[in-house]
């Protein structure tokens with residue numbers, strides 16, 4: 340009896356691993372982080388508050404007090420080229436308990452500010468303080484936001500079912516991070532209902548490396564995960580857009596053929612086979628036949 344239809348999402352070129360980073364607040368410590376990421380060829384998404392560009396301050400949050408200086412609009416346009424810029428609210432406001440109109444204002448103004456700077460649509464978002472409620476989610480959808488990142492660690496490698504509540508794998512200071520990295524890089528059997536492909540998603544603030552004096556910790560992690568043919572190094576937005584293209588595929592009634600109405604090539608395979616196919620943009624492809632189990 341055939342149990343397995345090989346219609347599960349793989350990453351581009353049939354890869355089964357993707358690595359992404361998400362860093363908040365648009366601060367001057369991002370310069371050092373970006374230099375490190377560029378050295379190793381790793382991609383990240385940076386979440387900015389355009390209403391606070393150039394603001395000077397410090398941050399402690401129970402740890403060592405360090406500078407919290409927001410980059411200027413002029414620097415942001417240059418500094419983050421090569422990575423993704425996403426919104427983090429116009430003024431870094433906590434939207435929990437906020438009414439719809441003010442949520443819309445906070446989201447839409449941050450989109451407009453960043454779009455003016457970059458000249459392209461900005462539909463990614465990271466919730467300030469990781470906080471949201473049902474009103475926030477409705478406002479996010481109404482404002483055309485395609486994903487919203489939380490700060491809830493999953494310690495897993497799942498593709499999110501709902502991108503408006505995208506929980507990361509963990510924070511960069513998570514004590515299990517090197518165990519997770521090893522598990523991510525291993526080619527051992529991995530089962531997930533949504534996809535046999537693994538997504539390792541780290542988030543944080545670059546000022547925390549100054550606070551904890553642990554830039555070497557981050558470099559060790561990035562070096563460990565970087566430079567591998569079997570990992571897709573992508574921004575948050577690239578992963579969301581790719582997954583969206585996968586979810587738009589249309590299948591023949593006998594599940595043998597997939598049609599791809601999007602402009603992105605989509606790769607399909609299964610948990611129990613190493614074979615995969617590519618469904619071309621605007622075209623069809625025949626799925627890897629089911630195996631008898």
Ligand SMILES: [Zn+2]
Pocket residue numbers: 363364427431467468
């Ligand atoms: Zn923040």
